[in-house]
Amino acid sequence: MPKRSEPSRLAVGAATLVGVVALWYVLTQATHIIPSVYFATPAEVLQAAKQITIQGYADGRLHEHFLHSCWLVLMGFAVAVTTGVPLGMLMGWSRRAEALINPVFLLLRPIPPLAWIPLAIVWLGLGDAAKILVIWFAAFVPAVINSYAGVRSIEPYLIEAARSLGARRAMLVREVLIPGALPLIFTGLRLSLQACWTTLVAAELLGAIVGLGHALYQAGLDIFPAMIVVGMIGVAIAGALMTMALAWLETRAMPWHTR
Amino acid sequence: MSVRAAPTRREFIVLSCAGLLGFLGIWALASVTGLVPRQFLPPPWSVAAKFVELMREPFSGFTLQQHLLSSFMRFGMGFGLAVLIGVPLGLIMGWFRWIDAIVSPLFDALRFVAPIAWVPFAALWFGTGIGGPVLVIFTGAFPPCLINAHRGARYVDRRLIEAAQTLGARHWHIITEVLLPASVPSIVAGLRVSAGLGWQSLVGAELIVASSGIGYVLVKGQASISTSIVMSGMIAIGIVGFAIDALLRQLEAHLQRRRGRG
Numbered sequence: 001m002p003k004r005s006e007p008s009r010l011a012v013g014a015a016t017l018v019g020v021v022a023l024w025y026v027l028t029q030a031t032h033i034i035p036s037v038y039f040a041t042p043a044e045v046l047q048a049a050k051q052i053t054i055q056g057y058a059d060g061r062l063h064e065h066f067l068h069s070c071w072l073v074l075m076g077f078a079v080a081v082t083t084g085v086p087l088g089m090l091m092g093w094s095r096r097a098e099a100l101i102n103p104v105f106l107l108l109r110p111i112p113p114l115a116w117i118p119l120a121i122v123w124l125g126l127g128d129a130a131k132i133l134v135i136w137f138a139a140f141v142p143a144v145i146n147s148y149a150g151v152r153s154i155e156p157y158l159i160e161a162a163r164s165l166g167a168r169r170a171m172l173v174r175e176v177l178i179p180g181a182l183p184l185i186f187t188g189l190r191l192s193l194q195a196c197w198t199t200l201v202a203a204e205l206l207g208a209i210v211g212l213g214h215a216l217y218q219a220g221l222d223i224f225p226a227m228i229v230v231g232m233i234g235v236a237i238a239g240a241l242m243t244m245a246l247a248w249l250e251t252r253a254m255p256w257h258t259r
Numbered sequence: 260m261s262v263r264a265a266p267t268r269r270e271f272i273v274l275s276c277a278g279l280l281g282f283l284g285i286w287a288l289a290s291v292t293g294l295v296p297r298q299f300l301p302p303p304w305s306v307a308a309k310f311v312e313l314m315r316e317p318f319s320g321f322t323l324q325q326h327l328l329s330s331f332m333r334f335g336m337g338f339g340l341a342v343l344i345g346v347p348l349g350l351i352m353g354w355f356r357w358i359d360a361i362v363s364p365l366f367d368a369l370r371f372v373a374p375i376a377w378v379p380f381a382a383l384w385f386g387t388g389i390g391g392p393v394l395v396i397f398t399g400a401f402p403p404c405l406i407n408a409h410r411g412a413r414y415v416d417r418r419l420i421e422a423a424q425t426l427g428a429r430h431w432h433i434i435t436e437v438l439l440p441a442s443v444p445s446i447v448a449g450l451r452v453s454a455g456l457g458w459q460s461l462v463g464a465e466l467i468v469a470s471s472g473i474g475y476v477l478v479k480g481q482a483s484i485s486t487s488i489v490m491s492g493m494i495a496i497g498i499v500g501f502a503i504d505a506l507l508r509q510l511e512a513h514l515q516r517r518r519g520r521g
Binding site: 009012013014016017020038095096099100101102103104107108110111112113114115116117118119121122123194197198201202205206213216217219220223225228231232235236237239240243 | 265266270271274275276277278279281282299357360361363364365368371372373374375376377378379380382383384455458459462463466467474477478480481484486489490492493494496497498500501504
């Protein structure tokens, strides 16, 4: 079976997407096989997108929901990276630190981040602080595990070599441990980012003042399928943009690491 | 000095216990001294007592075990559907390139939608009883099933396929007799990821839409600002999640042993 060339694959993909939109139009708008109570027509979705962009919906306009959600994810993600990566690297470096921290970590790890949401709400209410807390939990575990694995994956002779050349601790961390662990750290960050989005959407669905999840929740309450579609597309675009930003950062941070 | 100064076995055990005791100790101290109000952080023993109480006396209609059972049924249905649809579709996509070319762009586009974002539609289409949560679990558990089956099928040794073709195997036979057995390790690895994501999606779905189940216990506990109920629920979720993963890990190890023996 010859491998199909890339342009042809792209063409099939584009054709498929066009086909799906056409099918969507036929099933909803043209024939009403799917009643509009259950799923919106393309025109309704455009209308809803216009409404949320210009007039606003669920206490905010689209860009406000969008930016607020992105900001929360960035905050939680940043806190998780600055706490999780050093902790994971410490556990990877020192067996003693690993022995001390690992049991607690193993104890807390099976609890999915989403299960922390009610506790965060009891502790901190429905505001931003509770959301940053749960996003932090969500991103923390993958960040720790992969930073740990990253340090463990460094060849010991590299560390010995740096030492025998007289590298001090700070230099060793900066020049050997961090670059050596970076590929796996970034793998962890990608997983973290996905977990962040899922958790944020869930937290916002459970209670929020603005944010994409809040718009989704309101649309669900109002039985407004077109707005649900707009909210879902918003979530997808925000997640995709952040994943792309992280991938860009990865190539900038590791110019030597070609994949 | 070696790179990682290894502590002795005894030191390791002492440190591990110290870590655990330190964690519980700080928790207990913060609560007992009133540093954090008891209502927000009950001491570990109160949570343990509440856990036992929830197992004996019904809370919002059911005991803890009954809530867990109803959650587990939903999980089983959503996860089962994801496996039954995802794995065969992944294998078929690995064999028929034209199906791959059609399904992949759709799948990639949908994958960016977080599973939890399906909750409003799930509730609208299938209600909040069983159908809605099952759809959310399905959307969480489906991608790893499909991706791993697909990847497994794509990396099958070409010689095996050619041998089967020489012997006159049809499409269907190649998929079931060659691709499926060869992809088993990849599929099982996918199942573990899938079960973890499915269990997590279940918790999310139940927090938002369900009227029974373990997620519902958390919401009810939160509504009555009973931190010990919320924490008991979290512990129960952790235990079941851990058990599901342990079970699949066993399956993985078992399969690897069998394949090792040939």
